[in-house]
Amino acid sequence: MNLVLAIFKREFAAYFATPLAYVFIVIFLFAMGAFTFYIGRFYETGIASLAVFFGYHVWLYLFLVPAIGMRLWAEERKSGTIELLLTLPIPIWASVAGKFLAAWAFTGVALALTFPIWLTVNYLGDPDNGVIVASYFGSFLMAGGYLAIAAAISATTSNQVIAFVVSVVICFLFTIAGAPLVVDFFKGWAPIALVDTVASFSFLTHFQTIARGVIDLRDIVFFLSLIILFLGINVVVVDQKKAG
Amino acid sequence: MIEIENLTKSFGPIAAVRGIDLKVAKGEVLGFLGPNGAGKSTTMKIIAGYLTPTTGTVRITGIDVEAAPQSAQSVLGYLPEGAPAYGDMTPHQFLNFIAEVRGFSGNGAKARVATAAEKTELGPVLSQPIDTLSKGFKRRVGLAQAILHDPPVLVMDEPTDGLDPNQKFSVRKLIREMAAEKAIIISTHLLEEVEAICTRAVIIDRGQVVTDGTPAELLTRSRHYNAVTLCVPAAQAARAKELISAHSKVHSIEDSGEKNSFVTLTAFPHHAELIIEDISAMAAHEKWDIKQLYAEAGRLDEVFRALTTSDSDRARERNESVAA
Numbered sequence: 001m002n003l004v005l006a007i008f009k010r011e012f013a014a015y016f017a018t019p020l021a022y023v024f025i026v027i028f029l030f031a032m033g034a035f036t037f038y039i040g041r042f043y044e045t046g047i048a049s050l051a052v053f054f055g056y057h058v059w060l061y062l063f064l065v066p067a068i069g070m071r072l073w074a075e076e077r078k079s080g081t082i083e084l085l086l087t088l089p090i091p092i093w094a095s096v097a098g099k100f101l102a103a104w105a106f107t108g109v110a111l112a113l114t115f116p117i118w119l120t121v122n123y124l125g126d127p128d129n130g131v132i133v134a135s136y137f138g139s140f141l142m143a144g145g146y147l148a149i150a151a152a153i154s155a156t157t158s159n160q161v162i163a164f165v166v167s168v169v170i171c172f173l174f175t176i177a178g179a180p181l182v183v184d185f186f187k188g189w190a191p192i193a194l195v196d197t198v199a200s201f202s203f204l205t206h207f208q209t210i211a212r213g214v215i216d217l218r219d220i221v222f223f224l225s226l227i228i229l230f231l232g233i234n235v236v237v238v239d240q241k242k243a244g
Numbered sequence: 245m246i247e248i249e250n251l252t253k254s255f256g257p258i259a260a261v262r263g264i265d266l267k268v269a270k271g272e273v274l275g276f277l278g279p280n281g282a283g284k285s286t287t288m289k290i291i292a293g294y295l296t297p298t299t300g301t302v303r304i305t306g307i308d309v310e311a312a313p314q315s316a317q318s319v320l321g322y323l324p325e326g327a328p329a330y331g332d333m334t335p336h337q338f339l340n341f342i343a344e345v346r347g348f349s350g351n352g353a354k355a356r357v358a359t360a361a362e363k364t365e366l367g368p369v370l371s372q373p374i375d376t377l378s379k380g381f382k383r384r385v386g387l388a389q390a391i392l393h394d395p396p397v398l399v400m401d402e403p404t405d406g407l408d409p410n411q412k413f414s415v416r417k418l419i420r421e422m423a424a425e426k427a428i429i430i431s432t433h434l435l436e437e438v439e440a441i442c443t444r445a446v447i448i449d450r451g452q453v454v455t456d457g458t459p460a461e462l463l464t465r466s467r468h469y470n471a472v473t474l475c476v477p478a479a480q481a482a483r484a485k486e487l488i489s490a491h492s493k494v495h496s497i498e499d500s501g502e503k504n505s506f507v508t509l510t511a512f513p514h515h516a517e518l519i520i521e522d523i524s525a526m527a528a529h530e531k532w533d534i535k536q537l538y539a540e541a542g543r544l545d546e547v548f549r550a551l552t553t554s555d556s557d558r559a560r561e562r563n564e565s566v567a568a
Contacts, residue, residue, distance in 0.1 A: 002344075002347075003345060006341065006344040006345050007345075009341075010330070010333075010341050013333075013337075014330065014332050014333075017332035017333070017373075018332055079328060079331070080324065080325075080326055080328035081328045081329065081330055083289070083292075083294050083324040083325075083328060084324055084328050084329065084389070086293070086294050087292040087293055087294050087317055087320075087322045087324065088317060088342070088345050088346070089313075089314040089315075089317040089318040089345070089346070090314070090345055091314060242294065242295055242296045243295075243296050244253065244254075244255045244295055244296075
């Protein structure tokens with residue numbers, strides 16, 4: 001556990017040691033505002049709720065979370081520090097967990113910095129704060145899901161651009177797994193159980209339940225098991241690369 | 245302390261390491277020599293647990309690296325090729341991170357970081373980001389990281405690469421000081437480094453050990469071993485050449501040309517016999533006005549070239565074997 005903490009601290013500090021963290025946070029907050037106020041027409045709807053705001057999280061995360069995750073392993077491979085990391089007496093799972101948690105905490109910081117909009121909506125009206133808390137929680141969980149995917153993809157390459165693009169594509173497929181684009185592809189030939197399984201991977205569906213303020217255990221379990229699955233894949237990928 | 249048995253490593257069709265057996269004991273400094281691509285770095289990466297071998301085992305202080313990587317890595321100090329370090333950190337932060345990972349905390353960690361920084365003379369740059377440091381300092385940050393926990397086994401891939409002569413001198417001094425208590429493997433392209441710090445030299449070529457001995461033993465295999473070089477006035481050169489090459493112990497003589505009206509001659513003995521005494525007696529008897537006369541110690545680069553192949557030869561062979 002101490003090792004996970006050591007990796008976590010190093011990784012978390014690394015975000016802030018370069019302009020990366022600040023650039024990311026500014027763009028994240030700016031994009032959130034733009035989507036919510038201009039495209040989502042937050043004022044015009046006249047409803048004291050953050051549903052519009054959270055509705056765009058899925059689509060923002062789709063691009064911004066892979067941007068955080070792409071460096072996790074690809075950068076280490078490029079600069080050669082992975083050789084240092086893997087020859088220190090640290091089990092691979094501890095490095096994987098420490099890196100993931102640091103990146104997740106960083107997205108948490110970015111998400112927490114959207115608090116003015118919460119203040120705004122409370123100033124303007126009388127929203128259901130329980131729903132908002134649930135939505136923040138769900139949003140954070142979903143970010144973790146995207147991040148676990150991006151981290152596992154990052155471990156396969158030393159090229160951050162490839163890591164980013166592939167992560168976006170895979171995250172996109174997970175996002176819309178319940179939509180006709182994906183379901184129709186399986187419908188013709190796959191058994192109905194498989195089609196349903198694929199459809200059940202949809203981030204969109206799971207997040208929409210949480211964003212309505214319903215914390216369903218199944219959605220929490222879904223995101224947590226997805227995170228664990230991809231961290232497991234991450235460990236296997238890093239370990240397999242040792243075989244050359 | 246380090247035991248390598250029947251180690252092989254293939255990357256697809258390319259065999260990088262083809263059966264290496266080595267044992268390194270406490271007190272030994274083993275110099276790993278070989279042309280680029282001979283398998284030095286691959287072998288070191290396997291020892292450090294960064295790569296898994298195709299076959300064979302590596303044990304560090306009796307611990308199997310593949311079976312128990314963390315235990316093996318905790319008694320090993322490893323400097324990877326190019327001395328990678330997290331560029332966004334300062335040496336102080338970086339060494340603290342290493343100390344934490346190595347299980348030190350509080351004052352123990354502080355003392356370790358301070359000692360490692362002092363031994364590698366990092367003092368003046370401890371709070372500058374590593375990315376902004378010169379090559380010499382970066383290399384020493386890597387060294388500091390490797391020796392921080394005072395490991396019984398040290399493996400360093402080109403520890404003095406990119407250092408200036410003063411820095412090389414101090415790093416070599418540091419390695420010599422640690423040598424008695426540790427088993428050390430270093431790889432290097434600098435043959436003078438082998439003579440300066442290694443108690444044992446292993447040359448590998450195409451993934452196999454081609455020779456293993458003390459640097460002095462290697463030198464005896466050089467053509468120049470016990471050869472005699474003398475510098476005589478140009479006017480006396482012809483006579484000197486004639487007399488020396490007629491000597492029964494002399495195999496051949498080479499003329500390196502005239503410079504400032506002096507000619508430099510090198511006489512090579514049969515079977516490394518000692519000929520300096522005979523030649524110096526001859527010079528005294530003939531009253532040559534000799535500027536220089538000395539016996540050669542042997543040249544490692546000659547031994548190295550004789551035992552190894554160039555990278556273009558190896559690439560050609562590889563292409564042929566893949567084509568076949």
